[in-house]
Amino acid sequence: xxxxxxxxxxxxxxxxxxxxxxxxxxxxxxxxxxxxxxxxxxxxxxxxxxxxxxxxxxxxxxxxxxxxxxxxxxxxxxxxxxxxxxxxxxxxxxxxxxxxxxxxxxxxxxxxxxxxxxxxxxxxxxxxxxxxxxxxxxxxxxxxxxxxxxxxxxxxxxxxxxxxxxxxxxxxxxxxxxxxxxxxxxxxxxxxxxxxxxxxxxxxxxxxxxxxxxxxxxxxxxxxxxxxxxxxxxxxxx
Numbered sequence: 001x002x003x004x005x006x007x008x009x010x011x012x013x014x015x016x017x018x019x020x021x022x023x024x025x026x027x028x029x030x031x032x033x034x035x036x037x038x039x040x041x042x043x044x045x046x047x048x049x050x051x052x053x054x055x056x057x058x059x060x061x062x063x064x065x066x067x068x069x070x071x072x073x074x075x076x077x078x079x080x081x082x083x084x085x086x087x088x089x090x091x092x093x094x095x096x097x098x099x100x101x102x103x104x105x106x107x108x109x110x111x112x113x114x115x116x117x118x119x120x121x122x123x124x125x126x127x128x129x130x131x132x133x134x135x136x137x138x139x140x141x142x143x144x145x146x147x148x149x150x151x152x153x154x155x156x157x158x159x160x161x162x163x164x165x166x167x168x169x170x171x172x173x174x175x176x177x178x179x180x181x182x183x184x185x186x187x188x189x190x191x192x193x194x195x196x197x198x199x200x201x202x203x204x205x206x207x208x209x210x211x212x213x214x215x216x217x218x219x220x221x222x223x224x225x226x227x228x229x230x231x232x233x234x235x236x237x238x
Contacts (some may be wrong), residue, residue: 001037002028003130005137009040012062013051021058024050036060041129041137043068068135071101073233074182076158078104078149079222080189083112089124091219095226096128096138104141106149110191118142146186146197150204155184161209162186162201163221164193173209173228180233185209185225190218 004024006014016024024030032053038046038060045066052059077100082088092103105116122140129137149155159181161173177183186193186201193201202208211224 001133003045003133003135004036004038005041005126005130006038006060007040009038009044009046009062014060014062015052016058016060018056022055024058025053025055035063038062039129039135041126041135043070043136045135070136071099071233072180073229074101075099075226075229076102076104076155076182076184077187077222077226078106078144078146078184079187080106080108080111080146080218081113081116081143082190082218085113085116087217087219088116089121091222092121092124093128094223096125096134097132098223098226099134099230100138100226101136102139102141104149105143106146106186107143108146108189108197109194111189112191116143146193147200149184149186150201150206158182158184160184160186160201160204160206161225162193162198162206163209163211163225164188164198165215166208169208169210171208171210173211173225174232176207176209177229177232179235183229185229187218187221187225 006016030036030050032050034050036048036050038048045068046062047064048060048062050058051061077095118140125138125140159177161176163185211221216224
């Protein structure tokens, strides 16, 4: 099965832009009459057929629309961008494949980069959704300061965690997180969080957690956190 993406599918017939048409018709060699599956990224799967194999404006007709129910849990990862943007792009692909619901780029005192090309990250996320056959595209938020995120009352009902390196912080996220919940996990920069940032998180009811005995790169920590929460919810379904 191959999955294609098209935003705002509101009619039974729609047309692809030139880039997508060329990929579908020229690169993948699809022709009129071929069955194709599309998603709008909002949880819908559209079983469709090609009605016009024009490589500049391919026409698609929806045969059946299916809805993929939302998960009973919600994973929100807030992470400081790495100095090397390639590593962050790699992480975005992998956590999308594993299953993340929302990502916030976070700035902290020790951040080495406060800017990333969100449009490029969006493309990586969409490509990963198509590759892993996901019908829901994770929400990607612009840069936000760590303090503003920590004090935001929006997350009062979430299980809130801060992962950082400390010999006394030896309780793994797997032990702390409860299944079927909404989670917010903070991952610091390559220099880790400043002590006052950790204290601020504690004052706002964030729970300290470890991601293992090894010292992890930022992007590896983000991947480990998402994978851990997925394991918890897949091992303990409702």
